Amino acid sequence: MDIAINNTKLITFKSDGLGIIEEGALGIEDGRITYVGKNTKLDADIVIDGHDKLTMPGLVNAHTHTGITLLRGCAQDMPEIQWMNKGIGPFAQQMKASDMLIGSKLGVMEGLRTGTTTFAEYSYDVGELVEKVYKPFGARVVAIETLNEVISKRAKMGPDELYEFGSEKGEKCLKKARKVAERYKNDPMVDYMYGPQALDMVSMDLLSKVKELADKEDKFIHMHIAQGERERRQIANRYGKSTVELLDDMGFLSENFLAAHCHDTSVSERSALVEKGVKMVGCPSSIAMIDGIVPPVEDFLKLGGIVGLGSDQAPGPGTHNMFKEMRNAALLSKVRHSDPTSMPSWKTLKLGTIEGAKALGLKGLGALKKGMLADVITIELNRINLVPSVNKPFHNFIPNLVYSSTGYEVDNVIINGELVLKDGEFLSIDEEKIKEQAQERAEVIFEEGSIPWREAGSDLVDIVDEGSL
Ligand SMILES: [Zn+2]
Numbered sequence: 001m002d003i004a005i006n007n008t009k010l011i012t013f014k015s016d017g018l019g020i021i022e023e024g025a026l027g028i029e030d031g032r033i034t035y036v037g038k039n040t041k042l043d044a045d046i047v048i049d050g051h052d053k054l055t056m057p058g059l060v061n062a063h064t065h066t067g068i069t070l071l072r073g074c075a076q077d078m079p080e081i082q083w084m085n086k087g088i089g090p091f092a093q094q095m096k097a098s099d100m101l102i103g104s105k106l107g108v109m110e111g112l113r114t115g116t117t118t119f120a121e122y123s124y125d126v127g128e129l130v131e132k133v134y135k136p137f138g139a140r141v142v143a144i145e146t147l148n149e150v151i152s153k154r155a156k157m158g159p160d161e162l163y164e165f166g167s168e169k170g171e172k173c174l175k176k177a178r179k180v181a182e183r184y185k186n187d188p189m190v191d192y193m194y195g196p197q198a199l200d201m202v203s204m205d206l207l208s209k210v211k212e213l214a215d216k217e218d219k220f221i222h223m224h225i226a227q228g229e230r231e232r233r234q235i236a237n238r239y240g241k242s243t244v245e246l247l248d249d250m251g252f253l254s255e256n257f258l259a260a261h262c263h264d265t266s267v268s269e270r271s272a273l274v275e276k277g278v279k280m281v282g283c284p285s286s287i288a289m290i291d292g293i294v295p296p297v298e299d300f301l302k303l304g305g306i307v308g309l310g311s312d313q314a315p316g317p318g319t320h321n322m323f324k325e326m327r328n329a330a331l332l333s334k335v336r337h338s339d340p341t342s343m344p345s346w347k348t349l350k351l352g353t354i355e356g357a358k359a360l361g362l363k364g365l366g367a368l369k370k371g372m373l374a375d376v377i378t379i380e381l382n383r384i385n386l387v388p389s390v391n392k393p394f395h396n397f398i399p400n401l402v403y404s405s406t407g408y409e410v411d412n413v414i415i416n417g418e419l420v421l422k423d424g425e426f427l428s429i430d431e432e433k434i435k436e437q438a439q440e441r442a443e444v445i446f447e448e449g450s451i452p453w454r455e456a457g458s459d460l461v462d463i464v465d466e467g468s469l
Contacts, residue, residue, distance in 0.1 A: 002046065003045070003046045005025060006042055010054070011349075021036075054381050058353070058414075063222075063283055068088070070106070073314075077463075078459055082460075100125070109429055111322070112137065114406075114410055118357065139189075146195055149167065149170035159230045162234065165206075199246060207252075222258040223258075244265055258361075263294075274303040280306070284297065286311070287316075307359060308358070322407070385406065385409075
C-alpha cells in the first residue's frame, strides 16, 4: 500500500447518505482507494495518524477562471454595469500572458491548500495553464478553452447593438481546444470540455462545429447561460428567442451540457433544462458580489437537477476556497428563500464534492469507495473553530465543516494517490516564491492601471477619494 490513514473519522458518501465511519481507516495504492472501512492498523509507505482528523473526498471546483487571480480585490462593492469595463478592465489591460500564469498558480495553490483536488478551468490558452500550472502542481483539471468570436469593442456598445463576430478568431480558439484534447487524451489527470463562452459571443456556425466535435468525442459543452439583461437583449435581437429556447431548438440541451450561472432563466426554462438532463454549476459568491443576485442553485436541486459549485474568479468573490463557496452557497440560499432549511449543510457538502464530480461528468470520483480514484483530504478537527466534534446524538462536524471551517484546517491533500500537501506544507510547490511573484507583478499592474482606472471613472474612484478604500 502507498498511503494509509489510520484511526480517522471518514465521510465516504457511500450510498445516498454521507456514509460516516466514526472510527475508520483508508488505504491507497496505485492512485486508487484499496481499503475503506473499520479502523485497522494498515501498513503502507506513508502512514498518516488520523487521530482528531476527518478524512473525506477532495473538493471539486466546477467552474473557475484562475488566470485573473492577480486582480483579487480590484473590483468589489461596485455597480454591476461598471464591473467589467471600469472595475477589472483598466487593470486587466496591464496584464501580460505571464501574469495569467502567475495568477493561476496563486489561485490553484489557494484551492489546493483549502482542499480542492479537481478544478474545471475555463480560460483562453488553457493548454498553457494545464502544462505550466496543473501538471506540475499535481492537480486534477478539466480544461475548457474559452471560445469567443466577438471582434467588436463591447465596452463602447449599447446593449441592443449587435456584436460583430470574426470566424477567424473562433477557429483559432477551437484549434487551441483541439490541441489540448489531443495532447492529453491519455492523461488520467486531464479531461476537457468545449467552452463556447456564452450564446451571445459565438456564431451559429462555430456552435455547430463545436456540437459536432462534442458529440463525436462524447464530451461536454460548458457554457455561461442566461447571465443577465445584456445577453437576453443580444439573443432576442439577433434570433427573436431566449437563450434557453434557442439552445433547445439547436438540440444543445442534453446530459452532456453544463450550464453555468443561469440566473436569468424563468421557472419553466429551469424545468426544461433539468428535464433534458442539463447539469448546472452555481457560483453564489461571484454572482452575489458582481450582480447582487443569488443563483438558482436550490431551484435546480428541487427540480432534481445535478448541481456543482464553482469559485468563478478572484475579482468577484475574492477566493478560490471551496469551503467558503459552500458556506456562501448555503447562507445566500437561506436568505434568498427566507428559509433556514434551504440548502442544509449535509446537502451543500455534497455539492462541493460528489455532486460537483457528477456535474463535470467525472466517473469514479467524489466518494471514498474501494476502486475509486484516490482524491482525498484530511481535516484537523481540533482547531479552535471546529471544537467540539461529537458523534452523538448526531455528527455536529457536518454543519461545522460547512459553516465554521476556513478551509485552512485541511492538512493533507492526496490527488490520484499522490500527496500534494502534507501536514499543511506543499511537497513540490514553492508557496513563498509564488506569493512573492504574485505580489511583485500585482504591484506593477495596479500601479500601471491607476491612471486608466481613474479616467474610467467608476463609483470606486469617488470612494477612494473620500478615503474609504
Ligand atoms: Zn465563468
